[in-house]
Amino acid sequence: MARGKKKEEEKIHAPGTLVIVFIFLAWFIALYVLQWALLAVNWPIR
């Protein structure tokens, strides 16, 4: 029973979703860096 369930879980195949997840992460990183850059411009350390 447990083995059958495990086999079923192994069948999960969602490569398209994985690509979407990486696009999302890239967007997150880009926005995050941009915000820190904007902060550095607005509040410069002199």
Next chain:
Amino acid sequence: MTTQASQANFRTCPTTGLQVHRPAELLITVNAVAAVVFLTVGGILALLLALTRWELVHLLPADLFYRFLTAHGITMLIFWIVFFEVAGLYFGATVLLNARLVTPRLGWAAFALMMIGALLTEVMVFTGQADVMFTAYIPLKAHPLFYLGYILFAVGALVAVYLFFASVVVAKQERRHTGSLPLVTYGLVVAGIIATFTLICGAITFIPAFFWSLGILETYDPAAYRLLFWGFGHAAQQINLAAMVAIWYALATLTVGAKPINEKLSRLAFLLYILFINLGAIHHLMVDPGLSVGYKIVNTSYLMYLAVLGSMIHAYSIPAAVEVAQRAKGYTQGLFGWLRRAPWGDPGFAALVVSMVMFGFLGGVTGVIQGMMQLNMMIHNTLRVVGHFHATVVAGTTVAFMGLTYYLIPLIMRRGLISRRLASWQPYVYGSGLLLLIAGMMLSGDIGIPRRSWSIAGGGFSSLSDITLGMVGIGAIVAVVGGGMFVYIAVFSLLFGKDLRKQS
């Protein structure tokens, strides 16, 4: 005899085969209708406000701007959302469990309390006796009936939440369902737990404010009020989050037959919301002097990220479940063949995608970034914050609720959609308007334009503001057209849609 009598209160849904408790069905309908009425009022106010912030149009005078801003915030963030959530809770406790709503009379009492409270608050705001904004920060003082309205609404909603919990428990006792709760109902239980905390916080916040406005209480510490208020104000949006994610799972199942790829993990992700999401509400108090820097950072960063982890799990598992379901149907071509062949013309699926993409890419990401101490200093009290919560509450929660409504109308209200074609376009029209509106708000915030400001003339802002505030105005017009399409479909389907009762 009793069992026979109570069984007569059920009908069988011809589409799903589920048992629908008639008294619950009626309560779901009235709460959903009340929600749509408040959505309509809030939407009209939204247009007037956006056309005032667009400096070229600058529609309203200053006093009406602040009055309508107060009304818009309360109507949309509290009344539209909570009435619909109560409808959703009753749906999750009865229809999804094949069960009855215990003591429907209490449901009507809750509805009456919520409606009286909402109307009291609205009347006080519209008659100019509560120009205090959504937050009603002390020492701004409103008419006592404004606070009383809030308290009555909170008590009514609390009764509705406990009716939901009682119905879930009784469904188990009466063996109306076996095994674990369905994932959607589980998500709604999480929303109910967060709602309990939220509504109690609301009562603790507004009861002293009520006595203070009556003059019985001489002072009310503004810092204490702010801390308590955000236990209510932001936590209310976390109810939305849990309810919205539960509805995403429901829409994925209803539209493409998706099943959660790892149900235990999805349940764990919901659990993370209960434990950590409300702690992030401290981000509203980033500049408050009464709290230590360490307290602020621990709550808004480390602890909040555990709730974000929950959202990340849902953000992967729902699209993956859709992909697995689509591939099982034979749509296996390439990486995105499953997505190309998805039912884009189904209003429920369109709403699911618009809601998930805009919530994740705009609302969630910006929320995590600007909830952080250092970055918060840059955008604090600018339109950027407003852009963030329009991406979460409007583009995320409201669109998801609209998507569910397209299923509630035929399944619960038993009316055919008045125009399926219009319904299939509605999420895209609404979503594109919101995209422009939100982008305009966020860019405005990034160049420093303040929120809650009738005019920025003479503020020395970049000339880019003409473009970014123009985006806000045009985006609002398109979004209101999309919102109007939804209200038209919902109301006209209910009144003139094909009667499906004969089928059952």
